[in-house]
Amino acid sequence: MSSLNRRRLLQSTALLAGASPLAFSSPALAQERRFEPKPEGWRTFEVTTTVTLKDPKGAATVWLPVPSLDTPWQRTQDTAWSASSGGELQLAADGDTGARVLVGRFGADASQPTIVLTNRVQTQNRAVDWSARPVGPAPDPADLHRWIEPSTLITTDGIVKKVANQIVSGARTDREKVQRIYDWVVVSTYREPKVRGCGVGDIKTMLETNNLSGKCADINALFVGLCRAAGIPARDIYGVRLVPSAFGYKELGGNPASLKGAQHCRAEVYLKGSGWVAMDPADVTKVMRQETAEWIKDAGHPIVVPVRKALFGSWEGNWMGYNSASDVKLPGSRQAKLGFFMYPQAETGGAARDPYDPDSFAYQITAREIKA
Structure with a gap:
């Protein structure tokens, strides 16, 4: 990881912890929104x-x-x-x-x-309770191993392994490693609306060319690949948005009358003590690029902060996964x-x-x- 990206990561993490609407000069964009998905029953x-x-x-x-x-x-x-x-x-x-x-x-x-x-x-909405123990039987070790293995597009060796090692260097727990990777993806990638569909997801090429733009199948695949390269089971889940977000974020929902462009993949990681945990750094970058007329390039912006915080551990149940x-x-x-x-x-x-x-x-x- 370059010193520039490391510096951006540290600055952004600090803003996430202490961001205030008063810290931003644009009145039109200074109002922090609410985004707190929590289980509230089935839809x-x-x-x-x-x-x-x-x-x-x-x-x-x-x-x-x-x-x-x-x-x-x-x-x-x-x-x-x-x-x-x-x-x-x-x-x-x-x-x-x-x-x-x-x-x-x-x-x-x-x-x-x-x-x-x-x-x-x-x-239904899902949100991890970091203080609770997982409910149900322990996962099959063979199944967890499957989610560390590479695929054709989500590779785990070479430059992917090198970047993962740089990001997680010094981290003491798997949760800390995943947080580092999540933050790095948020501050190092960006959504490119001109990409067709949800993108290709060739993470090796993304890193080799240093073209870290794309859509969910690119950005969340990069997150998943880096987690796997760091030894943490992770997977994308491919699906489609169904209805608008209950929290008012227009880019985090779909128009139920026409969903032919609403495909979206999410991600999750397996953490000992918490089980499978929801993740979606790609949607953080989508909010930054497309939620407002102005491209928000600061991950500590008050419109971004609630989404960035929530999508590390939760997601809204206005989406259906296929596989x-x-x-x-x-x-x-x-x-x-x-x-x-x-x-x-x-x-x-x-x-x-x-x-x-x-x-x-x-x-x-x-x-x-x-x-x-």
Whole structure:
């Protein structure tokens, strides 16, 4: 880690501990907001993904991610699907990662292949209680080891290992190591709105080129990779925002009427004594770059501070996770393995559709909250 980045990290950490609205000169941006997600009961959502392939040009196959998580903060209640005439649907799972996938196949005579996938899920806010012991059985050591292993995009050797060692040097506990990595990612990376989709997530290239910009699949992947390189189990969770944030941050929620650009991955780490803990440094950088008309470049800014503090250990339950899978091989696909799977995928006439262009793909995702 360069002396400049180390200095920025220390300055930013100091501001986080003692920031006050009076310390900032812009009255328009000086009001500190509240962002304190805490478990307050389950919310039920019906999430519908509708795919209508335009101009299929021969036989077509569609793959849709299906929630495969059963956790203290998310549970799946029901999954239903339908297809237009001639379509064959099958619920499958990637053999290596267990990620669930709905596979739709259509013959060359299908003029407008259509699939409707509806998932009913329950979610809730989560927040770690640092003073409490984990509830439930201890995790399988083999499973924890899995989350230290590298993937194709989230590597843990070479420059990733070198940077991780520099960041955590002198840290005494795993929690302190993760805090160091989290702070380093927040002050060293930045969100780039021009990046397509959620980004690529090639962390080795990010560090080698010193281009530390990107979106959630880049920034949170870097966080996860650095944690793994430091010996701490960590993983991304790939999903989609469902509804606006209850705390008024427009960039931390989604428009339930149209979620086709609301995909977002979060992260979590395993800490002895606390279990799996929520993390999301990428959303801190999103607030800094896009929450206001002015690009906030100070991580100690009062609009940023509540988010930066809360997203180390908690997140809001206005989001649905699909899976934590990497290097996913879609059943019957001609494509190489996917680095991650949170976007609809399709092939028509032997060519892949662009998942980052939902209007020409074409697909739409909507959500509806079901009140008790």
